Amino acid sequence: MVLGWLLLLVTALPLGTTGAKDCVFCEISDSSSCPGTHMRCGDDEDCFTGHGVAPGVSPIINKGCVQATSCGQEQPISYMGVTYSLVTNCCYGQLCNGAPGPTGSRTAGVTTGLAPGILLLLQHLL
Known part of the structure; x- marks a missing residue:
């Protein structure tokens, strides 16, 4: 029975935490939004x-x-004749960088994926 719950917990992890994944690609832009295209990492x-x-x-x-x-x-990058300080914020999962802002951050994705499995496990044990 416990093995079944552990399996459920593992399957609650976000997809794409290992191996190749699809991400959104956008050229450097001064716009806050980009339509983006899919690319394989x-x-x-x-x-x-x-x-x-x-x-x-x-x-x-x-x-x-x-x-x-x-x-x-953090790395310097040149765009339109200006040198910017660019910081890369990474995330896990399929197309996780498609949403604006930090909602797809590495920590948020793992926490969101684990929460339902942990709650189910605790509910069963109590």
Whole structure:
């Protein structure tokens, strides 16, 4: 019986936490929204949304796939003759970087996926 509940808990994890996944791709833009297209990421890549800032200009955004080791890193990037400081915010799961803002963050995806399984397990044990 416990094995069944553990299996349920594992299946509650968000899809795409390992292996290749699809992400939204958007070129660098100074628009807060991008229609985006789907792209396939490699096994060692995560979806990301990049937010760039530079003094005196509007922020930029881009989306796509990035090496998992680059998540959360800050790097300089040139756009329209201005050098921005771009930070990559990564997330897990299929098309997780499609939603605007940080709602698809790595922590939010794992917590949301685990919550229903943990609640069911606790309900059964109590």
